[in-house]
Amino acid sequence: MASLKEVRSRIASVNSTQQITKAMKMVAAAKLRRAQDNITQLRPYAQKLSQMLGTISAGAEIASESPYKQARPVERVLIIVVTSDRGLCGAFNTNAVKGALALMEEKYPTQARLGHVEIMAIGKKGAEAFQRRGFKVNTNHVDAFSSLSFATVKAAAEEAMAGFANGRYDIVDVVYNEFRNAAVQFVRAEQMLPIVATQAPAGVAAPAINYTFEPSEEEIITELIPKTLKIQLYKAVLDSNASEHGARMTAMDKATENAGELLKELRLVYNRTRQAAITTEILEIVGGAEALASA
Known part of the structure:
Protein backbone atom coordinates (compact mmCIF):
# COMPACT_ATOMS: atom_id res chain seq x y z
CA MET A 1 0.00 0.00 0.00
CA ALA A 2 1.29 3.49 -0.91
CA SER A 3 2.28 5.79 1.93
CA LEU A 4 0.23 8.88 2.84
CA LYS A 5 2.96 11.13 1.45
CA GLU A 6 2.87 9.36 -1.94
CA VAL A 7 -0.92 9.54 -2.14
CA ARG A 8 -0.92 13.25 -1.19
CA SER A 9 1.68 13.89 -3.89
CA ARG A 10 -0.43 12.13 -6.51
CA ILE A 11 -3.54 14.05 -5.45
CA ALA A 12 -1.68 17.36 -5.80
CA SER A 13 -0.34 16.32 -9.22
CA VAL A 14 -3.73 15.25 -10.57
CA ASN A 15 -5.38 18.38 -9.16
CA SER A 16 -2.80 20.55 -10.93
CA THR A 17 -3.36 18.67 -14.19
CA GLN A 18 -7.11 19.10 -13.85
CA GLN A 19 -6.72 22.85 -13.51
CA ILE A 20 -4.59 22.95 -16.66
CA THR A 21 -7.03 20.88 -18.73
CA LYS A 22 -9.95 23.00 -17.49
CA ALA A 23 -8.13 26.19 -18.54
CA MET A 24 -7.26 24.67 -21.94
CA LYS A 25 -10.90 23.73 -22.45
CA MET A 26 -11.99 27.33 -21.79
CA VAL A 27 -9.35 28.72 -24.16
CA ALA A 28 -10.37 26.23 -26.88
CA ALA A 29 -14.04 27.15 -26.42
CA ALA A 30 -13.24 30.86 -26.88
CA LYS A 31 -11.18 30.17 -30.01
CA LEU A 32 -13.85 27.80 -31.33
CA ARG A 33 -16.49 30.53 -31.32
CA ARG A 34 -14.36 32.76 -33.52
CA ALA A 35 -13.29 29.90 -35.81
CA GLN A 36 -16.88 28.68 -36.15
CA ASP A 37 -18.06 32.17 -37.13
CA ASN A 38 -15.33 32.36 -39.79
CA ILE A 39 -16.18 29.06 -41.48
CA THR A 40 -19.94 29.60 -41.18
CA GLN A 41 -19.64 32.92 -43.00
CA LEU A 42 -17.29 31.66 -45.71
CA ARG A 43 -18.88 28.28 -46.48
CA ILE A 79 -1.81 15.80 -51.51
CA ILE A 80 -2.37 18.86 -49.34
CA VAL A 81 -2.89 17.61 -45.78
CA VAL A 82 -4.31 20.08 -43.25
CA THR A 83 -3.58 19.28 -39.60
CA SER A 84 -2.71 21.39 -36.54
CA ASP A 85 0.49 22.78 -35.07
CA ARG A 86 -0.18 21.38 -31.60
CA GLY A 87 -1.49 18.18 -30.07
CA LEU A 88 -3.86 17.54 -27.16
CA CYS A 89 -6.84 17.48 -29.53
CA GLY A 90 -7.82 13.82 -29.44
CA ALA A 91 -7.69 11.92 -32.72
CA PHE A 92 -7.93 15.09 -34.85
CA ASN A 93 -4.45 14.91 -36.41
CA THR A 94 -4.38 11.11 -36.54
CA ASN A 95 -7.63 11.03 -38.50
CA ALA A 96 -6.34 13.50 -41.10
CA VAL A 97 -3.13 11.51 -41.57
CA LYS A 98 -5.07 8.25 -41.82
CA GLY A 99 -7.40 9.87 -44.34
CA ALA A 100 -4.46 10.84 -46.56
CA LEU A 101 -2.92 7.36 -46.29
CA ALA A 102 -6.28 5.77 -47.14
CA LEU A 103 -6.59 8.06 -50.16
CA MET A 104 -3.16 6.93 -51.39
CA GLU A 105 -4.02 3.28 -50.88
CA GLU A 106 -7.31 3.64 -52.73
CA LYS A 107 -6.42 5.98 -55.62
CA TYR A 108 -2.63 6.15 -55.91
CA PRO A 109 -1.05 2.86 -54.76
CA THR A 110 1.32 2.68 -57.75
CA GLN A 111 2.41 6.32 -57.46
CA ALA A 112 2.99 5.93 -53.71
CA ARG A 113 5.08 2.81 -54.26
CA LEU A 114 7.23 4.65 -56.83
CA GLY A 115 7.66 7.64 -54.52
CA HIS A 116 5.68 9.95 -56.80
CA VAL A 117 3.35 11.22 -54.08
CA GLU A 118 4.33 14.52 -52.46
CA ILE A 119 2.73 15.93 -49.33
CA MET A 120 2.15 19.65 -48.84
CA ALA A 121 1.73 19.99 -45.10
CA ILE A 122 -0.35 22.79 -43.63
CA GLY A 123 0.19 22.24 -39.90
CA LYS A 124 3.29 20.89 -38.14
CA LYS A 125 1.74 17.63 -36.92
CA GLY A 126 1.00 16.44 -40.44
CA ALA A 127 4.51 17.33 -41.59
CA GLU A 128 6.07 15.38 -38.72
CA ALA A 129 3.84 12.35 -39.31
CA PHE A 130 4.66 12.03 -43.01
CA GLN A 131 8.36 12.78 -42.56
CA ARG A 132 8.54 9.87 -40.12
CA ARG A 133 6.96 7.67 -42.80
CA GLY A 134 9.57 8.68 -45.37
CA PHE A 135 7.36 10.76 -47.70
CA LYS A 136 8.59 13.80 -49.57
CA VAL A 137 7.06 16.67 -47.59
CA ASN A 138 6.72 20.28 -48.72
CA THR A 139 7.02 22.35 -45.52
CA ASN A 140 6.92 25.80 -47.15
CA HIS A 141 3.49 26.48 -45.64
CA VAL A 142 3.67 24.42 -42.46
CA ASP A 143 3.38 27.55 -40.25
CA ALA A 144 0.15 28.78 -41.83
CA PHE A 145 -1.76 28.63 -38.53
CA SER A 146 0.70 30.90 -36.73
CA SER A 147 -0.81 33.82 -38.66
CA LEU A 148 -3.90 32.35 -40.31
CA SER A 149 -5.26 34.58 -43.06
CA PHE A 150 -6.39 34.35 -46.67
CA ALA A 151 -3.01 35.73 -47.81
CA THR A 152 -1.19 32.90 -46.04
CA VAL A 153 -3.36 30.16 -47.55
CA LYS A 154 -3.35 31.92 -50.92
CA ALA A 155 0.42 31.38 -51.17
CA ALA A 156 -0.01 27.62 -50.64
CA ALA A 157 -2.80 27.48 -53.25
CA GLU A 158 -0.72 29.41 -55.78
CA GLU A 159 2.23 27.04 -55.34
CA ALA A 160 -0.01 24.01 -55.90
CA MET A 161 -1.66 25.65 -58.92
CA ALA A 162 1.70 26.56 -60.44
CA GLY A 163 2.95 23.01 -59.89
CA PHE A 164 -0.08 21.59 -61.70
CA ALA A 165 0.07 24.11 -64.54
CA ASN A 166 3.76 23.43 -65.30
CA GLY A 167 3.29 19.64 -65.13
CA ARG A 168 5.09 18.98 -61.85
CA TYR A 169 1.86 17.41 -60.53
CA ASP A 170 -0.84 15.65 -62.52
CA ILE A 171 -3.47 15.84 -59.79
CA VAL A 172 -3.87 17.76 -56.53
CA ASP A 173 -6.07 16.56 -53.66
CA VAL A 174 -6.86 18.14 -50.30
CA VAL A 175 -7.41 16.15 -47.08
CA TYR A 176 -8.84 17.96 -44.06
CA ASN A 177 -11.30 17.70 -41.18
CA GLU A 178 -14.69 19.17 -42.01
CA PHE A 179 -16.33 20.93 -39.08
CA ARG A 180 -19.87 19.96 -38.09
CA ASN A 181 -19.95 20.84 -34.40
CA ALA A 182 -17.66 20.83 -31.37
CA ALA A 183 -17.92 17.07 -30.99
CA VAL A 184 -18.17 15.94 -34.62
CA GLN A 185 -15.61 16.35 -37.41
CA PHE A 186 -15.41 14.34 -40.63
CA VAL A 187 -12.29 13.70 -42.68
CA ARG A 188 -12.76 14.90 -46.25
CA ALA A 189 -10.68 14.20 -49.34
CA GLU A 190 -11.47 16.52 -52.26
CA GLN A 191 -9.90 16.94 -55.68
CA MET A 192 -8.61 20.47 -56.16
CA LEU A 193 -6.97 20.06 -59.58
CA PRO A 194 -7.80 19.42 -62.35
CA ILE A 195 -11.16 21.15 -62.06
CA VAL A 196 -14.09 18.79 -62.44
CA ALA A 197 -17.22 20.12 -64.14
CA THR A 198 -20.45 19.86 -62.14
CA GLN A 199 -22.41 16.75 -63.09
CA ALA A 200 -26.17 16.51 -62.75
CA PRO A 201 -27.47 13.52 -60.73
CA ALA A 202 -28.41 10.40 -62.71
CA GLY A 203 -31.83 10.75 -64.30
CA VAL A 204 -31.96 14.51 -63.73
CA ALA A 205 -31.49 16.89 -66.63
CA ALA A 206 -28.84 19.55 -66.08
CA PRO A 207 -30.39 23.03 -65.73
CA ALA A 208 -29.98 25.23 -68.77
CA ILE A 209 -28.25 28.37 -67.48
CA ASN A 210 -27.36 31.15 -69.88
CA TYR A 211 -24.81 33.53 -68.42
CA THR A 212 -24.32 37.07 -69.65
CA PHE A 213 -20.66 37.94 -69.27
CA GLU A 214 -19.47 41.46 -68.59
CA PRO A 215 -16.83 42.64 -69.46
CA SER A 216 -16.18 39.39 -71.37
CA GLU A 217 -16.43 35.64 -70.93
CA GLU A 218 -12.66 35.23 -71.22
CA GLU A 219 -11.84 37.85 -68.59
CA ILE A 220 -14.45 36.57 -66.13
CA ILE A 221 -13.38 32.92 -66.37
CA THR A 222 -9.68 33.78 -66.28
CA GLU A 223 -10.28 35.65 -63.02
CA LEU A 224 -12.87 33.26 -61.58
CA ILE A 225 -10.94 29.99 -61.82
CA PRO A 226 -7.85 30.94 -59.76
CA LYS A 227 -9.96 32.81 -57.22
CA THR A 228 -12.27 29.83 -56.73
CA LEU A 229 -9.37 27.43 -56.23
CA LYS A 230 -7.83 29.67 -53.59
CA ILE A 231 -11.15 30.10 -51.81
CA GLN A 232 -11.71 26.33 -51.76
CA LEU A 233 -8.36 25.72 -50.06
CA TYR A 234 -9.02 28.57 -47.63
CA LYS A 235 -12.37 27.00 -46.76
CA ALA A 236 -10.66 23.67 -46.07
CA VAL A 237 -8.14 25.36 -43.77
CA LEU A 238 -10.87 27.26 -41.88
CA ASP A 239 -12.87 24.03 -41.57
CA SER A 240 -9.81 22.33 -40.13
CA ASN A 241 -9.11 25.24 -37.77
CA ALA A 242 -12.63 25.11 -36.31
CA SER A 243 -12.44 21.31 -36.11
CA GLU A 244 -9.14 21.52 -34.22
CA HIS A 245 -10.56 23.80 -31.53
CA GLY A 246 -13.70 21.70 -31.26
CA ALA A 247 -11.66 18.51 -30.91
CA ARG A 248 -9.37 20.10 -28.32
CA MET A 249 -12.30 21.43 -26.30
CA THR A 250 -13.90 17.97 -26.30
CA ALA A 251 -10.62 16.25 -25.41
CA MET A 252 -9.86 18.64 -22.56
CA ASP A 253 -13.40 18.33 -21.23
CA LYS A 254 -13.02 14.55 -21.13
CA ALA A 255 -9.57 14.87 -19.55
CA THR A 256 -11.01 17.14 -16.85
CA GLU A 257 -13.75 14.60 -16.11
CA ASN A 258 -11.22 11.77 -15.94
CA ALA A 259 -9.06 13.79 -13.57
CA GLY A 260 -12.09 14.32 -11.33
CA GLU A 261 -12.79 10.58 -11.26
CA LEU A 262 -9.15 9.85 -10.47
CA LEU A 263 -9.19 12.40 -7.64
CA LYS A 264 -12.18 10.66 -6.08
CA GLU A 265 -10.35 7.33 -6.17
CA LEU A 266 -7.15 8.83 -4.77
CA ARG A 267 -8.99 10.54 -1.92
CA LEU A 268 -10.67 7.26 -1.09
CA VAL A 269 -7.27 5.54 -1.08
CA TYR A 270 -5.88 8.35 1.07
CA ASN A 271 -8.66 8.01 3.62
CA ARG A 272 -8.28 4.23 3.76
CA THR A 273 -4.51 4.52 4.13
CA ARG A 274 -4.92 7.10 6.88
CA GLN A 275 -7.47 4.98 8.74
CA ALA A 276 -5.18 1.96 8.45
CA ALA A 277 -2.29 3.97 9.86
CA ILE A 278 -4.41 5.21 12.78
CA THR A 279 -5.67 1.70 13.50
CA THR A 280 -2.10 0.39 13.46
CA GLU A 281 -1.00 3.08 15.91
CA ILE A 282 -3.92 2.34 18.25
CA LEU A 283 -3.11 -1.37 18.17
CA GLU A 284 0.52 -0.64 18.95
CA ILE A 285 -0.47 1.57 21.91
CA VAL A 286 -2.91 -1.01 23.28
CA GLY A 287 -0.33 -3.75 22.83
CA GLY A 288 2.28 -1.70 24.65
CA ALA A 289 -0.09 -0.93 27.52
CA GLU A 290 -1.02 -4.56 27.95
CA ALA A 291 2.68 -5.51 27.94
CA LEU A 292 3.38 -2.98 30.70
CA ALA A 293 0.37 -4.13 32.75
CA SER A 294 1.46 -7.78 32.63
CA ALA A 295 5.11 -6.97 33.50
Whole structure:
Protein backbone atom coordinates (compact mmCIF):
# COMPACT_ATOMS: atom_id res chain seq x y z
CA MET A 1 0.00 0.00 0.00
CA ALA A 2 1.29 3.49 -0.91
CA SER A 3 2.28 5.79 1.93
CA LEU A 4 0.23 8.88 2.84
CA LYS A 5 2.96 11.13 1.45
CA GLU A 6 2.87 9.36 -1.94
CA VAL A 7 -0.92 9.54 -2.14
CA ARG A 8 -0.92 13.25 -1.19
CA SER A 9 1.68 13.89 -3.89
CA ARG A 10 -0.43 12.13 -6.51
CA ILE A 11 -3.54 14.05 -5.45
CA ALA A 12 -1.68 17.36 -5.80
CA SER A 13 -0.34 16.32 -9.22
CA VAL A 14 -3.73 15.25 -10.57
CA ASN A 15 -5.38 18.38 -9.16
CA SER A 16 -2.80 20.55 -10.93
CA THR A 17 -3.36 18.67 -14.19
CA GLN A 18 -7.11 19.10 -13.85
CA GLN A 19 -6.72 22.85 -13.51
CA ILE A 20 -4.59 22.95 -16.66
CA THR A 21 -7.03 20.88 -18.73
CA LYS A 22 -9.95 23.00 -17.49
CA ALA A 23 -8.13 26.19 -18.54
CA MET A 24 -7.26 24.67 -21.94
CA LYS A 25 -10.90 23.73 -22.45
CA MET A 26 -11.99 27.33 -21.79
CA VAL A 27 -9.35 28.72 -24.16
CA ALA A 28 -10.37 26.23 -26.88
CA ALA A 29 -14.04 27.15 -26.42
CA ALA A 30 -13.24 30.86 -26.88
CA LYS A 31 -11.18 30.17 -30.01
CA LEU A 32 -13.85 27.80 -31.33
CA ARG A 33 -16.49 30.53 -31.32
CA ARG A 34 -14.36 32.76 -33.52
CA ALA A 35 -13.29 29.90 -35.81
CA GLN A 36 -16.88 28.68 -36.15
CA ASP A 37 -18.06 32.17 -37.13
CA ASN A 38 -15.33 32.36 -39.79
CA ILE A 39 -16.18 29.06 -41.48
CA THR A 40 -19.94 29.60 -41.18
CA GLN A 41 -19.64 32.92 -43.00
CA LEU A 42 -17.29 31.66 -45.71
CA ARG A 43 -18.88 28.28 -46.48
CA PRO A 44 -22.00 29.48 -48.42
CA TYR A 45 -19.86 31.82 -50.55
CA ALA A 46 -17.29 29.11 -51.28
CA GLN A 47 -19.96 26.56 -52.17
CA LYS A 48 -21.79 28.93 -54.52
CA LEU A 49 -18.54 30.01 -56.16
CA SER A 50 -17.52 26.38 -56.70
CA GLN A 51 -20.96 25.52 -58.11
CA MET A 52 -20.82 28.48 -60.46
CA LEU A 53 -17.34 27.53 -61.65
CA GLY A 54 -18.39 23.93 -62.26
CA THR A 55 -21.45 24.99 -64.24
CA ILE A 56 -19.55 27.49 -66.37
CA SER A 57 -16.69 25.07 -66.93
CA ALA A 58 -19.10 22.46 -68.27
CA GLY A 59 -20.24 24.65 -71.12
CA ALA A 60 -17.65 27.33 -71.77
CA GLU A 61 -15.04 26.61 -74.42
CA ILE A 62 -12.64 29.11 -72.86
CA ALA A 63 -12.88 27.35 -69.50
CA SER A 64 -12.00 24.03 -71.11
CA GLU A 65 -8.75 25.59 -72.33
CA SER A 66 -7.71 26.63 -68.83
CA PRO A 67 -4.45 25.00 -67.66
CA TYR A 68 -6.26 24.12 -64.42
CA LYS A 69 -8.78 21.93 -66.22
CA GLN A 70 -6.39 19.82 -68.26
CA ALA A 71 -6.74 16.16 -67.24
CA ARG A 72 -3.76 13.95 -68.00
CA PRO A 73 -2.48 10.50 -66.95
CA VAL A 74 -1.76 10.56 -63.24
CA GLU A 75 1.91 9.95 -62.61
CA ARG A 76 2.81 12.53 -59.96
CA VAL A 77 0.46 13.42 -57.12
CA LEU A 78 0.31 16.27 -54.62
CA ILE A 79 -1.81 15.80 -51.51
CA ILE A 80 -2.37 18.86 -49.34
CA VAL A 81 -2.89 17.61 -45.78
CA VAL A 82 -4.31 20.08 -43.25
CA THR A 83 -3.58 19.28 -39.60
CA SER A 84 -2.71 21.39 -36.54
CA ASP A 85 0.49 22.78 -35.07
CA ARG A 86 -0.18 21.38 -31.60
CA GLY A 87 -1.49 18.18 -30.07
CA LEU A 88 -3.86 17.54 -27.16
CA CYS A 89 -6.84 17.48 -29.53
CA GLY A 90 -7.82 13.82 -29.44
CA ALA A 91 -7.69 11.92 -32.72
CA PHE A 92 -7.93 15.09 -34.85
CA ASN A 93 -4.45 14.91 -36.41
CA THR A 94 -4.38 11.11 -36.54
CA ASN A 95 -7.63 11.03 -38.50
CA ALA A 96 -6.34 13.50 -41.10
CA VAL A 97 -3.13 11.51 -41.57
CA LYS A 98 -5.07 8.25 -41.82
CA GLY A 99 -7.40 9.87 -44.34
CA ALA A 100 -4.46 10.84 -46.56
CA LEU A 101 -2.92 7.36 -46.29
CA ALA A 102 -6.28 5.77 -47.14
CA LEU A 103 -6.59 8.06 -50.16
CA MET A 104 -3.16 6.93 -51.39
CA GLU A 105 -4.02 3.28 -50.88
CA GLU A 106 -7.31 3.64 -52.73
CA LYS A 107 -6.42 5.98 -55.62
CA TYR A 108 -2.63 6.15 -55.91
CA PRO A 109 -1.05 2.86 -54.76
CA THR A 110 1.32 2.68 -57.75
CA GLN A 111 2.41 6.32 -57.46
CA ALA A 112 2.99 5.93 -53.71
CA ARG A 113 5.08 2.81 -54.26
CA LEU A 114 7.23 4.65 -56.83
CA GLY A 115 7.66 7.64 -54.52
CA HIS A 116 5.68 9.95 -56.80
CA VAL A 117 3.35 11.22 -54.08
CA GLU A 118 4.33 14.52 -52.46
CA ILE A 119 2.73 15.93 -49.33
CA MET A 120 2.15 19.65 -48.84
CA ALA A 121 1.73 19.99 -45.10
CA ILE A 122 -0.35 22.79 -43.63
CA GLY A 123 0.19 22.24 -39.90
CA LYS A 124 3.29 20.89 -38.14
CA LYS A 125 1.74 17.63 -36.92
CA GLY A 126 1.00 16.44 -40.44
CA ALA A 127 4.51 17.33 -41.59
CA GLU A 128 6.07 15.38 -38.72
CA ALA A 129 3.84 12.35 -39.31
CA PHE A 130 4.66 12.03 -43.01
CA GLN A 131 8.36 12.78 -42.56
CA ARG A 132 8.54 9.87 -40.12
CA ARG A 133 6.96 7.67 -42.80
CA GLY A 134 9.57 8.68 -45.37
CA PHE A 135 7.36 10.76 -47.70
CA LYS A 136 8.59 13.80 -49.57
CA VAL A 137 7.06 16.67 -47.59
CA ASN A 138 6.72 20.28 -48.72
CA THR A 139 7.02 22.35 -45.52
CA ASN A 140 6.92 25.80 -47.15
CA HIS A 141 3.49 26.48 -45.64
CA VAL A 142 3.67 24.42 -42.46
CA ASP A 143 3.38 27.55 -40.25
CA ALA A 144 0.15 28.78 -41.83
CA PHE A 145 -1.76 28.63 -38.53
CA SER A 146 0.70 30.90 -36.73
CA SER A 147 -0.81 33.82 -38.66
CA LEU A 148 -3.90 32.35 -40.31
CA SER A 149 -5.26 34.58 -43.06
CA PHE A 150 -6.39 34.35 -46.67
CA ALA A 151 -3.01 35.73 -47.81
CA THR A 152 -1.19 32.90 -46.04
CA VAL A 153 -3.36 30.16 -47.55
CA LYS A 154 -3.35 31.92 -50.92
CA ALA A 155 0.42 31.38 -51.17
CA ALA A 156 -0.01 27.62 -50.64
CA ALA A 157 -2.80 27.48 -53.25
CA GLU A 158 -0.72 29.41 -55.78
CA GLU A 159 2.23 27.04 -55.34
CA ALA A 160 -0.01 24.01 -55.90
CA MET A 161 -1.66 25.65 -58.92
CA ALA A 162 1.70 26.56 -60.44
CA GLY A 163 2.95 23.01 -59.89
CA PHE A 164 -0.08 21.59 -61.70
CA ALA A 165 0.07 24.11 -64.54
CA ASN A 166 3.76 23.43 -65.30
CA GLY A 167 3.29 19.64 -65.13
CA ARG A 168 5.09 18.98 -61.85
CA TYR A 169 1.86 17.41 -60.53
CA ASP A 170 -0.84 15.65 -62.52
CA ILE A 171 -3.47 15.84 -59.79
CA VAL A 172 -3.87 17.76 -56.53
CA ASP A 173 -6.07 16.56 -53.66
CA VAL A 174 -6.86 18.14 -50.30
CA VAL A 175 -7.41 16.15 -47.08
CA TYR A 176 -8.84 17.96 -44.06
CA ASN A 177 -11.30 17.70 -41.18
CA GLU A 178 -14.69 19.17 -42.01
CA PHE A 179 -16.33 20.93 -39.08
CA ARG A 180 -19.87 19.96 -38.09
CA ASN A 181 -19.95 20.84 -34.40
CA ALA A 182 -17.66 20.83 -31.37
CA ALA A 183 -17.92 17.07 -30.99
CA VAL A 184 -18.17 15.94 -34.62
CA GLN A 185 -15.61 16.35 -37.41
CA PHE A 186 -15.41 14.34 -40.63
CA VAL A 187 -12.29 13.70 -42.68
CA ARG A 188 -12.76 14.90 -46.25
CA ALA A 189 -10.68 14.20 -49.34
CA GLU A 190 -11.47 16.52 -52.26
CA GLN A 191 -9.90 16.94 -55.68
CA MET A 192 -8.61 20.47 -56.16
CA LEU A 193 -6.97 20.06 -59.58
CA PRO A 194 -7.80 19.42 -62.35
CA ILE A 195 -11.16 21.15 -62.06
CA VAL A 196 -14.09 18.79 -62.44
CA ALA A 197 -17.22 20.12 -64.14
CA THR A 198 -20.45 19.86 -62.14
CA GLN A 199 -22.41 16.75 -63.09
CA ALA A 200 -26.17 16.51 -62.75
CA PRO A 201 -27.47 13.52 -60.73
CA ALA A 202 -28.41 10.40 -62.71
CA GLY A 203 -31.83 10.75 -64.30
CA VAL A 204 -31.96 14.51 -63.73
CA ALA A 205 -31.49 16.89 -66.63
CA ALA A 206 -28.84 19.55 -66.08
CA PRO A 207 -30.39 23.03 -65.73
CA ALA A 208 -29.98 25.23 -68.77
CA ILE A 209 -28.25 28.37 -67.48
CA ASN A 210 -27.36 31.15 -69.88
CA TYR A 211 -24.81 33.53 -68.42
CA THR A 212 -24.32 37.07 -69.65
CA PHE A 213 -20.66 37.94 -69.27
CA GLU A 214 -19.47 41.46 -68.59
CA PRO A 215 -16.83 42.64 -69.46
CA SER A 216 -16.18 39.39 -71.37
CA GLU A 217 -16.43 35.64 -70.93
CA GLU A 218 -12.66 35.23 -71.22
CA GLU A 219 -11.84 37.85 -68.59
CA ILE A 220 -14.45 36.57 -66.13
CA ILE A 221 -13.38 32.92 -66.37
CA THR A 222 -9.68 33.78 -66.28
CA GLU A 223 -10.28 35.65 -63.02
CA LEU A 224 -12.87 33.26 -61.58
CA ILE A 225 -10.94 29.99 -61.82
CA PRO A 226 -7.85 30.94 -59.76
CA LYS A 227 -9.96 32.81 -57.22
CA THR A 228 -12.27 29.83 -56.73
CA LEU A 229 -9.37 27.43 -56.23
CA LYS A 230 -7.83 29.67 -53.59
CA ILE A 231 -11.15 30.10 -51.81
CA GLN A 232 -11.71 26.33 -51.76
CA LEU A 233 -8.36 25.72 -50.06
CA TYR A 234 -9.02 28.57 -47.63
CA LYS A 235 -12.37 27.00 -46.76
CA ALA A 236 -10.66 23.67 -46.07
CA VAL A 237 -8.14 25.36 -43.77
CA LEU A 238 -10.87 27.26 -41.88
CA ASP A 239 -12.87 24.03 -41.57
CA SER A 240 -9.81 22.33 -40.13
CA ASN A 241 -9.11 25.24 -37.77
CA ALA A 242 -12.63 25.11 -36.31
CA SER A 243 -12.44 21.31 -36.11
CA GLU A 244 -9.14 21.52 -34.22
CA HIS A 245 -10.56 23.80 -31.53
CA GLY A 246 -13.70 21.70 -31.26
CA ALA A 247 -11.66 18.51 -30.91
CA ARG A 248 -9.37 20.10 -28.32
CA MET A 249 -12.30 21.43 -26.30
CA THR A 250 -13.90 17.97 -26.30
CA ALA A 251 -10.62 16.25 -25.41
CA MET A 252 -9.86 18.64 -22.56
CA ASP A 253 -13.40 18.33 -21.23
CA LYS A 254 -13.02 14.55 -21.13
CA ALA A 255 -9.57 14.87 -19.55
CA THR A 256 -11.01 17.14 -16.85
CA GLU A 257 -13.75 14.60 -16.11
CA ASN A 258 -11.22 11.77 -15.94
CA ALA A 259 -9.06 13.79 -13.57
CA GLY A 260 -12.09 14.32 -11.33
CA GLU A 261 -12.79 10.58 -11.26
CA LEU A 262 -9.15 9.85 -10.47
CA LEU A 263 -9.19 12.40 -7.64
CA LYS A 264 -12.18 10.66 -6.08
CA GLU A 265 -10.35 7.33 -6.17
CA LEU A 266 -7.15 8.83 -4.77
CA ARG A 267 -8.99 10.54 -1.92
CA LEU A 268 -10.67 7.26 -1.09
CA VAL A 269 -7.27 5.54 -1.08
CA TYR A 270 -5.88 8.35 1.07
CA ASN A 271 -8.66 8.01 3.62
CA ARG A 272 -8.28 4.23 3.76
CA THR A 273 -4.51 4.52 4.13
CA ARG A 274 -4.92 7.10 6.88
CA GLN A 275 -7.47 4.98 8.74
CA ALA A 276 -5.18 1.96 8.45
CA ALA A 277 -2.29 3.97 9.86
CA ILE A 278 -4.41 5.21 12.78
CA THR A 279 -5.67 1.70 13.50
CA THR A 280 -2.10 0.39 13.46
CA GLU A 281 -1.00 3.08 15.91
CA ILE A 282 -3.92 2.34 18.25
CA LEU A 283 -3.11 -1.37 18.17
CA GLU A 284 0.52 -0.64 18.95
CA ILE A 285 -0.47 1.57 21.91
CA VAL A 286 -2.91 -1.01 23.28
CA GLY A 287 -0.33 -3.75 22.83
CA GLY A 288 2.28 -1.70 24.65
CA ALA A 289 -0.09 -0.93 27.52
CA GLU A 290 -1.02 -4.56 27.95
CA ALA A 291 2.68 -5.51 27.94
CA LEU A 292 3.38 -2.98 30.70
CA ALA A 293 0.37 -4.13 32.75
CA SER A 294 1.46 -7.78 32.63
CA ALA A 295 5.11 -6.97 33.50
